[in-house]
Amino acid sequence: MQLYDYFRSSAAYRVRIALNIKGIAYEPVPVNLRTGEQRLQDYLAVNPQALVPALRLPGGELLTQSLAICEYLEETHPEPPLLPAEPVARAQVRSLAGIVACDVHPLNNLRVLQYLVRELGVDEDAKLRWYRHWIERGLDAFEQALAAQGLTGAYCHAGGPSLADVCLIPQLFNARRFDCPLDAYPQVLRVEAACARLPAFADAHPEKQPDAG
Amino acid sequence: MQLYDYFRSSAAYRVRIALNIKGIAYEPVPVNLRTGEQRLQDYLAVNPQALVPALRLPGGELLTQSLAICEYLEETHPEPPLLPAEPVARAQVRSLAGIVACDVHPLNNLRVLQYLVRELGVDEDAKLRWYRHWIERGLDAFEQALAAQGLTGAYCHAGGPSLADVCLIPQLFNARRFDCPLDAYPQVLRVEAACARLPAFADAHPEKQPDAG
Structure with missing residues (x-):
């Protein structure tokens, strides 16, 4: 498989994690979004x-x-499953994924x-407020949903990393890049720490990609 | 089942169509988004x-x-299925749904x-340009994807109305509400006409809901 990818793309990061969890080897084909390669004829x-x-x-x-x-x-x-x-339970996991993805x-x-x-x-300041506003609204919802489930496992859903973790972790990378405060999200931070210990997540990290820099 | 609903909510409209296609009876519980009922303690x-x-x-x-x-x-x-x-083919249908939903x-x-x-x-003018810009970008992609599939059936995917139609039709309702030009999308308009003839879609239309007005 070939993955058209960009190291900082949060949506591509999700797919990298999913491919790694499934143990599927793939060839990354970097598309530089910053320089506009996605709008060149080759990629269109x-x-x-x-x-x-x-x-x-x-x-x-x-x-x-x-x-x-x-x-x-x-x-x-x-195998291993991304959904319970x-x-x-599948709907709950997909709903968490939807909070991030939609x-x-x-x-x-x-x-x-x-x-x-x-x-x-x-201006730059208002752009940053916009960015943080939507992350804050989303993480508020995500944290409340995790708390409401009352789960004490390592990940968003009992049993193992799921589609919810696959979506959450790239979003947290973005949140940290833009210095969004995360102290109000203890459940989210607990999940983040657990995922960081898994090679499937660590190897998908933006800074580990061939086009990072 | 009870559906917390708002007649003009595009996301709720999707679920109304899906429930109707599946033939599942439900009780609508209107939540008036215009007056802010969604932020009252009862709904929170x-x-x-x-x-x-x-x-x-x-x-x-x-x-x-x-x-x-x-x-x-x-x-x-x-039954009847929303996915092939x-x-x-399932991924193609979900991808079309994602163009609208994400x-x-x-x-x-x-x-x-x-x-x-x-x-x-x-201001109002710039808000309208924003609205139309994202609809245009999305419908461009949707039209191209339909054309690329080369299907000549009535709906987004051969066989019957799918999750792609479930997402497309409410988006077109919004597009028309904001006077977005649709002439450039013959495949999309063909699908819209086919769906409009199905009671599952017609009965889910915003103007048919108990809270419309």
């Missing part, structure tokens, strides 16, 4: 949406959208920050 | 994230996040528009 021919990640399967098919890719990996490589077995990350990705600055003339 | 006790939809199961469990709810309905009520059987809708929902106006001082 791969993914007209000009976003990473995209996963090229051995048969040539291209998959896009990080959550769709993770669900595909779960269905085709069931029971439907309500309510936080879309508001803070590069193209949105660029629109704020270039089209709306937002 | 239901969903601390102050968002709709939320689905109360007969056993009392509460599910949140529209995509997680749709996946739950698919797993517990498999084959993994790559790349368009989060940028245009009420709390974000309110932030633009109240915190960033964005």
